[in-house]
Amino acid sequence: MKAVLIDKFGGPEVLRIGEAERPTPGKGQVLVAVAATSVNRPDIVQREGKYPPPKGESEVLGLEVAGTIQALGAGVDRWSVGDRVMGLVGGGGYAEYAVAYADHLMRIPESMSFEEAACICEAYITAYLNVFMLGGLEDGDGVLLHGGGGGVNTAAIQLCRTLRPDAKVLVTASPGKLERIESLGTDQVIDYRSQDFAAEVQRFTDGRGVEVILDHIGAAYLASNMKSLAVGGRLVIIGVTSGIKAELNLALMMVKRQQIIGSVLRSRPVPEKAAIVAEFSRQVLPLLVERKVVPLIHKVYGLDDAPQAHRELEASAHFGKIVLSLA
Ligand SMILES: NC(=O)c1ccc[n+]([C@@H]2O[C@H](COP(=O)([O-])OP(=O)(O)OC[C@H]3O[C@@H](n4cnc5c(N)ncnc54)[C@H](OP(=O)(O)O)[C@@H]3O)[C@@H](O)[C@H]2O)c1
Structure with missing residues (x-):
């Protein structure tokens, strides 16, 4: 699969598109075909080598995904293949496929595009x-x-x-x-x-x-x-x-x-993150469904343009979210 890879830590120029192995969902996880992800400030820090992924998580950048469920791991019965979902991942969002815990996902409201959905989870x-x-x-x-x-x-x-x-x-x-x-x-x-x-x-x-x-x-x-x-x-x-x-x-x-x-989000234990996502789903998701809250998208880049997207975020030239689209 296509992914943004890093051979050595450094500036935005170290990001390159390459081939990575498609991940396999484990127990309680699903495989998501990523339609969009977004750039978060911690991605910059990880690219510089100062924010390693938690143990067992993908080395690929990207803390959230929006896409379609492609396969289910063992024990997952709350989702079906083809469901449109958005969710937190411990890493791996800058790629065509990512694994996510089933309980760290939410259904994307029909009123919301993949690009918008990619702005929700981390921020x-x-x-x-x-x-x-x-x-x-x-x-x-x-x-x-x-x-x-x-x-x-x-x-x-x-x-x-x-x-x-x-x-x-x-x-x-x-x-x-x-x-x-x-x-x-x-x-x-x-x-x-x-x-x-x-x-x-x-x-x-x-x-x-x-x-x-x-x-x-x-x-x-x-x-x-x-x-x-x-x-x-x-x-x-x-x-x-x-x-x-x-x-x-x-x-x-x-x-x-x-x-x-x-407070950190990424390295919290899986059940804690699931409880936070559940509470967010109860309190905030309805506002997104009704479009009472709509994410502010600064710009949408292709995955190949990840270096430029990083430059823009690092310069704080953005207002709201910078999205990477795989569409
Ligand atoms: N702990 C967690 O769970 C968690 C999760 C996600 C993000 N974060 C952290 O939260 C922060 C924001 O993340 P983000 O993705 O929203 O990044 P972001 O989009 O780059 O936002 C950071 C904002 O801070 C402003 N800023 C820079 N220096 C400032 C200063 N001295 N005083 C006030 N504002 C200043 C920047 O623009 P202007 O200077 O132009 O105003 C920019 O708008 C990052 O430090 C990130 O690592 C933590």
């Missing part, structure tokens, strides 16, 4: 898991989302707006993206290059701070994130792009009863 499940399931965002709360033009955070904005219409949504981004982010219905946009986001959050919330912060910047933002967090607030860290070590005032955190939660 929207990450957003839902961390802002709602772990962050516990409620109506009336404030939430601060960093990097509002990216895949995870455009999804997070849409989900906050739809599931918690009375939450106050504050978003940081580079200046060129602020207007588009505002048009998604946010309450305050902050240019992280020229503004002090902690001061802006304090100003907007009259000194109260926000109940939930979704952060992927890590070390460089820790102090300002803690300043921006309300009493009892939750800071959920899903990335560490600026670094992994930072100082923390534990006394202040204790007195303000704040929580810092670290």
